[in-house]
Amino acid sequence: MFVSDLKIMDNKLTEKQKELIERFGVVQEGMGLSPAAARVNALLTVADKVELTFDEIREALQLSKSATSNAINNLLISKQIGYKTKPGDRKRYFFSKLGQWQNSFIDSMQGLTSYNEVIKEILDSRDKKTKEFNSQLKDFTEFIEYYQKESIKLIKNWKK
Secondary structure, eight states, X not given: OOXXXXXXXXXXXXXXXXXXXXXXXXXXXXXXXXXXXXXXXXXXXXXXXXXXXXXXXHHHHTOOHHHHHHHHHHHXXXXXXXXXXETTEEEEEEEXXXXXXXXXXXXXXXXXXXXXXXXXXXXXXXXXTOHHHHHHHHXXXXXXXXXXXXXXXXXXXXXX
């Protein structure tokens, strides 16, 4: 995937910005995003204009409409990006939520609760004869609870 010269309201991406989009995209691919979603997220983080339309994103990244739409929808579902509308304008303006990282971290920590509840239920239903494995699962659930509490404390106390 190659980032083209971006013409957004007379702004162009510099070579450094193009390089950062590609590097940040590769990192995000390693974290589970598709190549297109990773580049869209990177573009919304790197571009000087903080809100971009669907067409601006598609043109900047030289993606098909389908790839752009899928990438944007996946990023919206995972709450990594958001969008705004403007009165009298039917377009959606997409933006990165990276600046809202504290809320994202807290949400992800709280999201571990459901995961941990299922692990505990699995542990309760396991044969008691598998003591060593059951003990490892119990340690794991206790660690998840500890990790959640401490992570949320860290985030809340970070700027204090």
